[in-house]
Amino acid sequence: xxxxxxxxxxxxxxxxxxxxxxxxxxxxxxxxxxxxxxxxxxxxxxxxxxxxxxxxxxxxxxxxxxxxxxxxxxxxxxxxxxxxxxxxxxxxxxxxxxxxxxxxxxxxxxxxxxxxxxxxxxxxxxxxxxxxxxxxxxxxxxxxxxxxxxxxxxxxxxxxxxxxxxxxxxxxxxxxxxxxxxxxxxxxxxxxxxxxxxxxxxxxxxxxxxxxxxxxxxxxxxxxxxxxxxxxxxxxxxxxxxxxxxxxxxxxxxxxxxxxxxxxxxxxxx
Ligand code: DGL
Numbered sequence: 001x002x003x004x005x006x007x008x009x010x011x012x013x014x015x016x017x018x019x020x021x022x023x024x025x026x027x028x029x030x031x032x033x034x035x036x037x038x039x040x041x042x043x044x045x046x047x048x049x050x051x052x053x054x055x056x057x058x059x060x061x062x063x064x065x066x067x068x069x070x071x072x073x074x075x076x077x078x079x080x081x082x083x084x085x086x087x088x089x090x091x092x093x094x095x096x097x098x099x100x101x102x103x104x105x106x107x108x109x110x111x112x113x114x115x116x117x118x119x120x121x122x123x124x125x126x127x128x129x130x131x132x133x134x135x136x137x138x139x140x141x142x143x144x145x146x147x148x149x150x151x152x153x154x155x156x157x158x159x160x161x162x163x164x165x166x167x168x169x170x171x172x173x174x175x176x177x178x179x180x181x182x183x184x185x186x187x188x189x190x191x192x193x194x195x196x197x198x199x200x201x202x203x204x205x206x207x208x209x210x211x212x213x214x215x216x217x218x219x220x221x222x223x224x225x226x227x228x229x230x231x232x233x234x235x236x237x238x239x240x241x242x243x244x245x246x247x248x249x250x251x252x253x254x255x256x257x258x259x260x261x262x263x264x265x266x267x268x269x270x
Contacts, residue, residue, distance in 0.1 A: 001026060001236035002236070002241065003065050004065065005019065005029070005031070005067050006033075006069060006070060007073075007195055008032070009037035010034070010161065010196065010256060012070060013030065013260060014069075017218065017261060018218035022223065023225065027239065027241055029061045029242060030243070032257075032267070033247050036050050039127070040153075040155075041155075044076045047129060051078075051081065055081070057245065057270055059090060062237045064089065065093070065229075065232075065235040066090075066093075067092075067093050068095060069095055069195050069221070072126075072129045073094075074135070076135075078092065095217050096135060096193075097139060099191060099193075100140055101220075114142060114143050117144045119188045120147060120148060121189075122187060123150050123180050124151040124152065125154050125192055127153065127194050131151045150183050152179055154172065154173075154176045154194070156168075157197070158196050161199055161200070164256050174203070189214075190208055190215065191215050198216040198217075199260055244265060244268065245269070246268075250268055250269050
């Protein structure tokens with residue numbers, strides 16, 4: 001009954017934590033493609049091929065349902081995977097839609113035409129590949145009208161977080177927030193559109209000011225997954241065991257993961 005959680009690296013652990021808390025009886029297998037992170041500077045074909053390879057490994061581990069806890073893969077590869085690659089008995093879901101449903105105050109599966117929503121000025125912080133894909137704006141346009149989105153590509157931030165260099169990460173958050181504010185001085189809502197960024201959520205909030213609502217994905221994805229599994233219990237795969245797999249150096253990745261989540265995490269080679 002295991003479910004797979006995929007990210008290019010450690011960012012998806014923020015999602016893993018929330019889904020494990022929401023669904024304590026479900027075993028989760030986490031796959032971090034640390035060897036190839038960051039994905040945010042790769043082209044769409046590259047992200048597609050790497051994401052397919054990781055997804056196949058999670059299927060092998062008994063996870064028929066795989067969550068792409070990576071916005072870059074969700075933005076650059078998921079649609080192509082769903083259109084032509086995923087077999088009938090497997091599912092791959094992304095992390096964008098639950099976030100946009102929350103921002104536009106929609107219920108799960110509400111497919112009514114786009115309408116006006118409360119927020120008008122939204123800032124998106126994401127990787128260069130996610131920003132380039134415009135997937136966020138596309139998904140938002142299906143649901144809301146009249147929302148002005150300003151996207152800030154946060155070059156270097158995922159690398160700094162993966163390396164555990166929090167001083168550099170903090171400096172980068174401040175400089176990307178400054179750059180955003182020059183384009184949109186008063187955002188009403190801010191989306192952290194990369195699963196690595198919640199690891200820096202306090203720094204984002206401090207740089208943005210207390211009046212700005214910062215949306216991050218972990219809890220929203222956990223709610224959506226719980227709802228999905230209730231409606232599709234057959235998508236729980238045959239795997240029975242939780243685990244952590246990485247394409248990187250298991251020792252180094254385990255150390256960084258343990259530091260981020262403040263609990264012992266042990267990765268095995270994928
Ligand atoms: N956590 C991934 C995301 O949500 C990081 C992307 C990367 O590897 O650059 O986009």
